Amino acid sequence: MAAKKKLLILAGDGIGPEVMQEVKRVIEWLALRQKAAFDVEDDLVGGCAYEAHGTPLADKTLARAMDADAVLLGAVGGPKWDSLPFEKKPERGLLKLRKEMELFANLRPAVVFDALAEASTLKTELVRGLDMVIVRELLGGMYFGEPRGIEALPGGGRRGVNTHVYTTAEIQRVARVAFELARKRTRKVCSVDKANVMEAGVLWREEVQKLRDGEFPDVQLSHMYADNCAMQLVRNPKQFDVIVTDNLFGDILSDCASMLTGSLGMLPSASLGAADAKGRCRALYEPVHGSAPDIAGTGKANPLATILSFAMCLRHSFDMAKEADRLEAAVKTVLAEGLRTPDIMQAGKQQVTTRAMGEAVLKALDKA
Ligand code: IPM
Numbered sequence: 173m174a175a176k177k178k179l180l181i182l183a184g185d186g187i188g189p190e191v192m193q194e195v196k197r198v199i200e201w202l203a204l205r206q207k208a209a210f211d212v213e214d215d216l217v218g219g220c221a222y223e224a225h226g227t228p229l230a231d232k233t234l235a236r237a238m239d240a241d242a243v244l245l246g247a248v249g250g251p252k253w254d255s256l257p258f259e260k261k262p263e264r265g266l267l268k269l270r271k272e273m274e275l276f277a278n279l280r281p282a283v284v285f286d287a288l289a290e291a292s293t294l295k296t297e298l299v300r301g302l303d304m305v306i307v308r309e310l311l312g313g314m315y316f317g318e319p320r321g322i323e324a325l326p327g328g329g330r331r332g333v334n335t336h337v338y339t340t341a342e343i344q345r346v347a348r349v350a351f352e353l354a355r356k357r358t359r360k361v362c363s364v365d366k367a368n369v370m371e372a373g374v375l376w377r378e379e380v381q382k383l384r385d386g387e388f389p390d391v392q393l394s395h396m397y398a399d400n401c402a403m404q405l406v407r408n409p410k411q412f413d414v415i416v417t418d419n420l421f422g423d424i425l426s427d428c429a430s431m432l433t434g435s436l437g438m439l440p441s442a443s444l445g446a447a448d449a450k451g452r453c454r455a456l457y458e459p460v461h462g463s464a465p466d467i468a469g470t471g472k473a474n475p476l477a478t479i480l481s482f483a484m485c486l487r488h489s490f491d492m493a494k495e496a497d498r499l500e501a502a503v504k505t506v507l508a509e510g511l512r513t514p515d516i517m518q519a520g521k522q523q524v525t526t527r528a529m530g531e532a533v534l535k536a537l538d539k540a
Pocket residue numbers: 263266267423
């Protein structure tokens with residue numbers, strides 16, 4: 173029998189542990205029904221890691237992540253750690269994981285489930301049937317560019333500096349992911365930049381176009397400025413299929429796209445790296461939402477984004493499309509049955525807790 177796949181779970185802070193608990197129950201369900209068994213390890217990241225080790229990502233944890241077949245992350249951060257120095261902040265733990273695991277492509281699907289089309293703040297007809305993906309570059313641009321820092325000015329006052337920088341190789345490797353993904357969808361990519369203002373944006377546009385012309389002539393490519401894209405996302409989101417964009421624009425536009433679906437609590441994501449020496453593609457899966465410290469421990473958190481992130485993990489890292497389909501179908505079933513956590517609550521539906529939502533997903537899996 174093949175060795176069990178290694179899954180590292182980093183539940184993190186705030187609602188992270190609560191939503192992850194429901195994923196663990198899905199994992200147990202898969203093992204009990206002999207669909208799949210994983211070698212599951214738990215570890216700390218973010219504020220909880222800082223409390224335990226004085227750093228948001230211990231070396232030992234990073235080593236485990238590098239060794240795992242996939243990492244599943246909950247959320248990091250909270251007001252308790254807001255005043256820590258930059259390097260100790262919970263978010264640095266996540267950024268370090270991305271950097272060290274070389275997770276350069278972040279896939280953020282925004283899919284509107286039929287049962288939730290009316291939960292969107294946008295008009296139902298604008299969002300019904302929406303199915304798009306933002307491919308966000310995750311290792312470059314403003315987030316990691318040098319120089320960076322805050323310095324004192326001789327005459328008093330200070331100067332904060334960050335650098336927006338991209339190379340051909342960084343642009344092309346993420347664009348390639350977007351084009352390959354588009355081939356499995358409707359062969360349409362929109363590349364988003366600020367080529368009207370930034371040199372790095374001019375380069376972005378040229379390199380994406382070059383790659384398309386050279387290797388993906390079958391894919392239709394358009395370009396859009398980031399500000400226009402933000403506007404188009406709320407004006408007519410269904411014009412998009414695959415969007416590829418840089419780190420900072422991707423961060424902002426994916427929050428915007430997520431809200432089209434009714435709630436940030438519904439959106440999964442996958443961060444993918446290059447293949448390692450064993451031919452495995454490093455990967456980390458996490459919900460797009462944050463740690464929501466204001467509702468942590470109250471049973472109000474929506475576990476579906478994390479459950480759907482695990483479905484992405486089954487599909488991309490473990491080649492278990494059947495189980496992934498089944499899990500996604502179970503989520504659709506509970507929504508169709510009218511179960512809602514508070515973030516997606518609508519009149520006439522039944523409000524349930526995090527735990528009850530997880531339980532309903534298991535029941536739906538049983539029936540599927
Ligand atoms: C995200 C988050 C992170 C980011 C934070 C927590 C560092 O907002 O994954 O979108 O800015 O990338």
